[in-house]
Amino acid sequence: MPERKKVNLPFLFKKVADGQPITWLTCYDYPTAYLQEQAGVDMILVGDSLGMTMLGYDSTLPVTMDDMIRHAQAVRRGSANAFLVGDMPYMTYQPSVETAIRNAGRFMAEAACDCIKLEGGAAMADRIKGIVDAGIPAIGHLGLTPQSVSALGGFRVQGKSAALAKKIVDDAKALEKAGAFAILLELVPDRLCKLITERAENCIIMSLGSGPHAHGQLLIYHDMFGLYPKFKPKMAKVYGNAGEVILNGLKGYVAEVSSKTFPQPDNWFGMPDEEYDELLKML
Numbered sequence: 637m638p639e640r641k642k643v644n645l646p647f648l649f650k651k652v653a654d655g656q657p658i659t660w661l662t663c664y665d666y667p668t669a670y671l672q673e674q675a676g677v678d679m680i681l682v683g684d685s686l687g688m689t690m691l692g693y694d695s696t697l698p699v700t701m702d703d704m705i706r707h708a709q710a711v712r713r714g715s716a717n718a719f720l721v722g723d724m725p726y727m728t729y730q731p732s733v734e735t736a737i738r739n740a741g742r743f744m745a746e747a748a749c750d751c752i753k754l755e756g757g758a759a760m761a762d763r764i765k766g767i768v769d770a771g772i773p774a775i776g777h778l779g780l781t782p783q784s785v786s787a788l789g790g791f792r793v794q795g796k797s798a799a800l801a802k803k804i805v806d807d808a809k810a811l812e813k814a815g816a817f818a819i820l821l822e823l824v825p826d827r828l829c830k831l832i833t834e835r836a837e838n839c840i841i842m843s844l845g846s847g848p849h850a851h852g853q854l855l856i857y858h859d860m861f862g863l864y865p866k867f868k869p870k871m872a873k874v875y876g877n878a879g880e881v882i883l884n885g886l887k888g889y890v891a892e893v894s895s896k897t898f899p900q901p902d903n904w905f906g907m908p909d910e911e912y913d914e915l916l917k918m919l
């Protein structure tokens with residue numbers, strides 16, 4: 637397969653101008669990044685959801701910058717060309733603009749990310765501005781923002797009432813004014829996503845469970861392939877049950893080792909008789 641060109645901001649904005657939806661997936665490791673690169677995924681998010689999908693925590697809150705950098709580096713090794721987004725974990729940008737710039741810089745310098753993403757609306761606009769002014773492209777994240785799940789009252793659709801929807805519209809404008817080149821809308825009603833997309837001036841609107849009207853779609857890789865054992869969100873489409881395939885394989889391995897049918901000669905290596913005889917003499 638001919639190697640595709642590196643995805644950059646002009647490429648993403650051209651897709652928007654041409655009415656071509658942008659594809660975006662989460663990814664946390666080298667082999668998956670390699671496959672996503674081969675599939676031609678435009679953008680890859682090294683999400684702090686790795687706290688749940690890869691590390692088994694109940695939320696994203698325990699994830700550290702060092703966790704994120706380690707996984708982002710592995711993903712970059714697997715995908716040279718996708719537009720790589722480093723997701724800023726809990727309390728790595730909330731305390732101050734300076735903290736935000738320093739940690740955003742780590743994604744760029746240590747993991748060769750193309751941009752960062754952070755959660756929050758108008759209250760985080762100065763963090764976005766600081767990061768963008770430092771020369772780092774930034775994506776905002778509104779609607780269901782998992783780092784605030786306690787304040788939001790759980791993993792549920794956001795902005796269903798007019799008042800809450802208005803706040804999300806205002807937050808989106810504040811992030812756009814602060815310089816965010818894109819905004820992810822997670823779990824907001826489709827009509828609200830459409831309205832924000834239509835009003836966006838120079839900002840790419842992406843949807844996660846927020847309907848078809850955005851400039852592109854994001855899915856969580858583990859939900860797409862039955863790889864997260866605890867639950868499957870409604871918004872996720874399952875494209876294949878890799879979890880089931882792997883489980884069947886594991887059961888097969890356990891059964892074959894137990895019944896002594898694995899390994900077979902194909903799975904081991906011999907040594908020449910004369911070398912083995914020599915070895916016996918040496919003992």
Ligand code: KIV
Nearest residue numbers: 662683684685686723
């Ligand atoms: O961490 C993540 O994967 C995310 C998505 C839920 C959008 O932020």
